[in-house]
Amino acid sequence: TIEAVTADKNSRYPQQRLILVMNDITTLKQLERMRKEFVANVSHELKTPITSIKGFVETLLDGAIDDRENAFRFLTIVQNQTTRLGNIIDDLLTLSRLEQNDEESGISMEKIPLCHPVNEAISICQGRADEKSIDIHVECDRELEILGNGHLIEQAVVNLVDNAVKYCPEGSVVLVRCEREEDRRILLVVQDNGPGIPEADQERIFERFYRVEKARSRDMGGTGLGLAIVKHIMLLHGGTVALESSRGEGASFLLRFPALPS
Numbered sequence: 077t078i079e080a081v082t083a084d085k086n087s088r089y090p091q092q093r094l095i096l097v098m099n100d101i102t103t104l105k106q107l108e109r110m111r112k113e114f115v116a117n118v119s120h121e122l123k124t125p126i127t128s129i130k131g132f133v134e135t136l137l138d139g140a141i142d143d144r145e146n147a148f149r150f151l152t153i154v155q156n157q158t159t160r161l162g163n164i165i166d167d168l169l170t171l172s173r174l175e176q177n178d179e180e181s182g183i184s185m186e187k188i189p190l191c192h193p194v195n196e197a198i199s200i201c202q203g204r205a206d207e208k209s210i211d212i213h214v215e216c217d218r219e220l221e222i223l224g225n226g227h228l229i230e231q232a233v234v235n236l237v238d239n240a241v242k243y244c245p246e247g248s249v250v251l252v253r254c255e256r257e258e259d260r261r262i263l264l265v266v267q268d269n270g271p272g273i274p275e276a277d278q279e280r281i282f283e284r285f286y287r288v289e290k291a292r293s294r295d296m297g298g299t300g301l302g303l304a305i306v307k308h309i310m311l312l313h314g315g316t317v318a319l320e321s322s323r324g325e326g327a328s329f330l331l332r333f334p335a336l337p338s
């Protein structure tokens with residue numbers, strides 16, 4: 077803001093003065109841009125399945141309902157799109173609960189063996205892995221303990237293993253490995269030999285709704301929110317999430333938890 081102030085000629089200070097007030101609004105502008113982008117993304121992501129549901133219901137009402145085979149096919153699409161809407165809303169609610177991060181959010185932390193939520197997560201993903209004959213190989217010592225929320229860690233591991241299973245070829249192996257690092261932090265790695273993630277996309281991959289190949293990823297049933305949730309869960313645990321990958325050479329997601337005080 078630049079403001080010119082001319083003092084009264086009769087005053088004791090007849091000279092002209094110039095007041096220069098400068099506010100850095102870069103952060104505010106960035107936040108506003110991110111908010112607008114987020115609202116636009118949410119609207120778009122919700123609109124896609126709604127448009128599809130509306131279209132198929134109209135076709136059914138226009139007469140397709142009398143053709144049993146087509147009616148069944150269209151209703152299955154309506155059912156899938158409804159599930160998709162539910163998943164997006166569940167993920168959005170999870171994210172908002174994670175961001176709230178106060179006592180009301182009901183997120184409690186306790187000392188737990190990391191293998192507990194890891195094993196729970198693997199059993200949740202097992203069915204989908206079996207469908208693609210994928211072997212999930214787990215190496216996680218009972219002695220590795222963290223301060224954390226079991227349900228949230230389980231969700232983070234489910235999101236990563238689910239992605240690995242989703243994107244890697246049939247018959248491959250997904251490796252889930254935990255270890256104590258030299259600085260005593262606990263490292264959990266989910267590694268696959270799928271298509272990997274191009275370097276250009278790696279910086280933005282943890283943003284909400286960011287996908288490498290939008291259409292393909294959406295067709296695979298994802299919400300585009302899985303990695304954003306993983307990132308927030310790790311932030312809540314005072315930890316980090318990193319990605320090591322190059323195109324065609326698989327992806328490794330690395331979760332690091334702070335060391336427990338000895």
Ligand code: ADP
Pocket residue numbers: 235239240243244268270271272273281286287288289293294297298299300301302303304327
């Ligand atoms: P989605 O629900 O679409 O899987 P995520 O936030 O979990 O959303 O992942 C964001 C995008 O990152 C995915 O759409 C996909 O393009 C890419 N991605 C995530 N995990 C992997 C992986 N293991 N291998 C290849 N690409 C992946």
